[in-house]
Amino acid sequence: MTRLFISRDSTALSLGAEQVVTAIQQQAAAKGQSVEIVRNGSRGLFWLEPLVEVETSEGRVAYGPVEVSDVASLLEAGALEGKQHPLYLGNIEELPYFKNQDRLTFARVGLTDPVNINDYIANDGYRGLKNALNLQPAEIVKQVTDSGLRGRGGAAFPTGIKWNTVLNAPAEQKYIVCNADEGDSGTFSDRMIMEGDPFVLIEGMTIAGLAVGATQGYIYLRVEYPHAQIALNQAIAAAYANGYLGDNIQNSGKTFNLEVRMGAGAYICGEETSLLESLEGKRGLVRFKPPLPAIVGLFGKPTIVNNVISLASVPVILDKGGDFYRDYGMGRSRGTLPLQLAGNIKHPGLFEAAFGMTLRELLYEYGGGSASGRPIRAVQVGGPLGAYVHEGQFDTPLDYEAFAAISAVLGHGGIVVHDETVNMADMARYAMEFCVEESCGKCTPCRIGSTRGVEVIDRIVDGVEKDKNTVLLRDLCNTMTYGSLCAMGGMTPFPVLSALNHFPEDFGLKSKA
Amino acid sequence: MQDYQTQKSTVLDILDKHQTMPGNLLPILHGIQDTLGYIPPAAVADIANALHLSKAEVHGVISFYHYFRDTAPGKHTVRICRAESCQSMNGKALENHAKQHLNIDFHETTADGRFSLEPVYCLGNCACSPSITIDNEVFGRVTPEKFDQLLACKGAE
Numbered sequence: 001m002t003r004l005f006i007s008r009d010s011t012a013l014s015l016g017a018e019q020v021v022t023a024i025q026q027q028a029a030a031k032g033q034s035v036e037i038v039r040n041g042s043r044g045l046f047w048l049e050p051l052v053e054v055e056t057s058e059g060r061v062a063y064g065p066v067e068v069s070d071v072a073s074l075l076e077a078g079a080l081e082g083k084q085h086p087l088y089l090g091n092i093e094e095l096p097y098f099k100n101q102d103r104l105t106f107a108r109v110g111l112t113d114p115v116n117i118n119d120y121i122a123n124d125g126y127r128g129l130k131n132a133l134n135l136q137p138a139e140i141v142k143q144v145t146d147s148g149l150r151g152r153g154g155a156a157f158p159t160g161i162k163w164n165t166v167l168n169a170p171a172e173q174k175y176i177v178c179n180a181d182e183g184d185s186g187t188f189s190d191r192m193i194m195e196g197d198p199f200v201l202i203e204g205m206t207i208a209g210l211a212v213g214a215t216q217g218y219i220y221l222r223v224e225y226p227h228a229q230i231a232l233n234q235a236i237a238a239a240y241a242n243g244y245l246g247d248n249i250q251n252s253g254k255t256f257n258l259e260v261r262m263g264a265g266a267y268i269c270g271e272e273t274s275l276l277e278s279l280e281g282k283r284g285l286v287r288f289k290p291p292l293p294a295i296v297g298l299f300g301k302p303t304i305v306n307n308v309i310s311l312a313s314v315p316v317i318l319d320k321g322g323d324f325y326r327d328y329g330m331g332r333s334r335g336t337l338p339l340q341l342a343g344n345i346k347h348p349g350l351f352e353a354a355f356g357m358t359l360r361e362l363l364y365e366y367g368g369g370s371a372s373g374r375p376i377r378a379v380q381v382g383g384p385l386g387a388y389v390h391e392g393q394f395d396t397p398l399d400y401e402a403f404a405a406i407s408a409v410l411g412h413g414g415i416v417v418h419d420e421t422v423n424m425a426d427m428a429r430y431a432m433e434f435c436v437e438e439s440c441g442k443c444t445p446c447r448i449g450s451t452r453g454v455e456v457i458d459r460i461v462d463g464v465e466k467d468k469n470t471v472l473l474r475d476l477c478n479t480m481t482y483g484s485l486c487a488m489g490g491m492t493p494f495p496v497l498s499a500l501n502h503f504p505e506d507f508g509l510k511s512k513a
Numbered sequence: 514m515q516d517y518q519t520q521k522s523t524v525l526d527i528l529d530k531h532q533t534m535p536g537n538l539l540p541i542l543h544g545i546q547d548t549l550g551y552i553p554p555a556a557v558a559d560i561a562n563a564l565h566l567s568k569a570e571v572h573g574v575i576s577f578y579h580y581f582r583d584t585a586p587g588k589h590t591v592r593i594c595r596a597e598s599c600q601s602m603n604g605k606a607l608e609n610h611a612k613q614h615l616n617i618d619f620h621e622t623t624a625d626g627r628f629s630l631e632p633v634y635c636l637g638n639c640a641c642s643p644s645i646t647i648d649n650e651v652f653g654r655v656t657p658e659k660f661d662q663l664l665a666c667k668g669a670e
Contacts, residue, residue: 014638014653046640183635185596191637223543223580224636226649261536262543265580267634281538281564283577299535342639343601349640371602380597416639418601427597434596434634440577 001034002080005053005060008114009042009195010227011188016067017050023071024052033080041196043092043110044350053092056082062089097347097366102328102336105313106189106352109196115234117242120199126244128318132207133252140211141167144314146322148334153179153270153307154382154411155487156333156400162304165294166212169302174214176205177279177298177305180221180228181263181270184383186414189338190308192350194221194228197312198235202258204311206249207318208304209256217258218298220275223265232260267438271486272305274440285440286486309338309412330356333399333410343380343416344370353398360394363417374419378427378503382411384434385491387498388424409494424503429457431495439488446489449480453496460507470509473500517555523548524556528563538564538574542581551582587622587629589667591615592646595632598639602654607643608632610657614664627668 006012006021021037028035042049048064052074061082063074070087077085092098092110103109112119120126132140145160166174178201182190193201205217221229236258239245247255261279263269269278273287276298297303313335317325326334333355339362341348346368353362363369363376370376378388387408389396396402403410418427435450456473460466477493484490505511527544531537541560545552552575561568575581593608615623615630622629638644641653645660647667652659 010636010651011638011641011653014641014644014651049641182637185598185635186639187635188637188639224633224646261539263580264539264542264578265633266578278539279536281536281574283573340639343598343642384597414639416598416601418597422601427600430597430600438634 001036003055004035004037004080005040005055006037006050007042007110007196008039008227008231009049009192010225011046012042012049012051013227015049015065019068020050020052020066020071023068024075027071027075028080031075033075035080038113040112041109041114042192042350043098044106044192045092045095045097045347046349047347048089048092051092052079054080054082058082059091062092063087064089097349097351100366101352102354103352104316104325104328104336105193105200105309106197106338106350107316108200109192109350112197114196114198114231115238117199117235117238117244120197124319125199125315126203128315129203129207129244130250131318132210133250133254137167137211137213140207140318143317143322144211147317147325148322148329148332149310149313149317149325150333150400151307152309152313152337152412154184154409156410159306159310162294162306163208163211165292166214166302166304169295171302173216173299173301174212175298175301175303176208176212176214176217177276177303178205178217178219178311179270179272179275179305179307180219180225181275182225182308183222183267183270184385184412184414186342186380186416187340187383187412188342189340189350189412189414191225191228193308193312194225195231198228198232199239200312200315201232201308202235202239202245204314205258206245206256207314208306208311210254212302212304214304215255215257217256218279219258219260220263220269220279221260222263229260229262236260266440267434268440268488271488273486275305276303283440285442286488288485307412328354330354330397330399331401333401337398337410337413339398339413339415341367341415341417344372344376344419345417346371355399356397358395358397359389359415362398362415363394367417370417370419372419372421374421376417377420377422378418378424378499380416380418380427380495381414382409383414384431385409385487385494386411386414387494388427388502389498390502407494407498409491424499424506425457425461425508426506428496428499428507429454429461431492431499432457435488435492443483443485443489445480445483446485446492449476449484449489450492452476453480453492457496457507460509463508466509470500470507517553520549520553520556521559524553524559528560532563538566538571539578542575546581551585554583588627589647590629590631591664592631592633592636594634594636594638594642594644596635596639598635599643602642604643607645607655607657607660611645611660614657614661628664
């Protein structure tokens with residue numbers, strides 16, 4: 001019996017992984033060869049998916065990207081014994097793209113069967129929870145505070161401070177809410193964790209529950225992620241069956257219950273207060289802050305709202321200690337960030353690294369430049385509300401403060417690459433158009449400002465009173481930045497103004513001297 | 514469009530199952546759409562009644578979320594990603610091709626009822642843009658030619 005690993009990750013499936021599985025099963029059976037195919041998470045080297053890994057006496061040997069039409073020649077060449085073939089890659093962990101990562105949060109993704117709890121435990125899973133069960137709530141919070149972990153959803157708020165606020169908010173009922181509404185273009189790290197190692201998220205949420213005295217958790221998952229929904233529900237069922245969720249977690253007398261709730265295609269529900277409204281069964285209208293969700297959150301109770309990666313980073317912190325995690329990174333950006341290389345890039349994928357590497361290193365050394373082979377012109381970092389960064393800024397280190405210093409946003413580390421064919425006036429217009437489409441409508445600068453923004457950009461591009469309308473666009477962006485209730489309207493000016501400032505020629509304006 | 518009387522028992526059954534769940538409106542709407550393919554406007558009164566909400570409140574929630582629909586979809590729903598990553602890999606050309614090929618715009622259904630076309634903003638498949646989904650299946654690096662092939666396969670079903 002030969003063990004093979006072929007991913008169940010959405011991106012692998014989108015390239016035909018399921019068909020490859022079927023072809024190998026059928027053709028191996030026809031040859032009388034017995035194979036067991038484990039459906040793992042993705043290693044995150046997406047230009048090599050569908051990736052087939054074969055377990056041999058010398059470790060795993062990988063082949064990729066494998067298409068159905070390659071299966072016959074692979075079996076013929078002896079791929080089941082790890083032999084040579086044009087698609088032979090050797091040990092995937094020895095490729096620089098993988099080897100040079102710091103995989104803390106993603107330690108297990110791609111290694112194990114994501115929904116097999118025994119695999120999880122055998123690969124250091126639930127060690128953080130075991131430690132947490134022996135600590136006082138304040139001691140758990142201290143570990144998270146000491147780690148320097150900041151919200152990985154984009155806002156980078158210190159996680160320990162948020163937890164401490166909920167810990168100290170007296171209430172009979174508190175909640176842990178996981179924001180899994182990963183709606184930003186260029187991001188897929190949340191999805192990869194949920195599909196590739198859902199137990200690490202479940203463990204992180206359970207630890208959060210112990211830390212602040214919350215007995216109920218919800219994962220608010222976007223409806224565009226059906227495979228994540230399946231994996232999470234399978235893992236949650238296994239956690240209940242093995243005493244890792246429920247009324248008496250590992251005989252500790254502690255309770256934590258967890259449920260997945262589906263969103264319904266509203267980008268704004270990734271904003272934490274809008275998300276809470278949606279969980280309560282309402283329109284996803286943004287709430288005024290204060291009160292903070294940590295004080296008045298879900299159903300009016302103190303609530304931790306954390307992103308998937310933030311929560312999934314907690315188990316390693318509780319396992320190895322806050323200091324271990326804090327020793328990675330630079331400045332005030334501690335630990336690792338799972339960077340996501342997307343768009344027009346030759347080697348797209350997941351690259352978890354300590355903060356501090358430069359954008360250029362990531363784009364060229366690992367990303368291999370653009371997919372089209374043309375020069376890279378603009379890179380949007382941090383999602384649709386992040387700034388466009390130009391070539392002259394590529395030496396900026398991937399660090400929250402360094403990006404803020406160039407009026408950009410590192411955010412969740414999603415990186416979308418555009419080659420020289422991009423029209424930046426189109427991208428600026430799209431940013432406003434997206435805000436029109438997705439604004440919740442509660443505040444005027446966002447709801448109406450975005451519509452006026454599309455119109456003003458159109459007038460500039462059409463050559464109507466260019467200078468006057470450029471002043472007007474800047475003024476409008478100022479109003480949106482300072483007058484909007486949340487980041488939707490407040491940060492839409494980032495892509496718009498960065499496009500205007502760095503690429504004025506695309507708007508028909510004079511280039512910078 | 515089906516007669517609501519034949520759908521009513523399904524709606525009432527779903528309402529009944531979710532009666533004690535906190536924040537149950539979205540799960541109920543998902544349940545109805547998963548079963549019937551859409552949320553019949555006539556169901557709004559039943560939902561409002563069961564949840565002690567006004568019809569306006571229920572309608573307001575349905576209309577807020579892009580995913581919920583109040584008309585029957587085609588046999589297959591095709592969603593095309595319009596977000597930045599897909600744009601960087603010729604997503605706009607794919608979008609135009611799809612509209613031409615199906616001879617419909619976004620939010621419309623082909624005359625033969627086989628395909629509905631919807632925009633979507635990110636499928637989390639940005640490493641292999643441009644992306645589309647057909648029903649619950651996601652496809653990456655979709656060229657106009659691949660789009661035609663995929664639809665031909667589905668159309669033959």
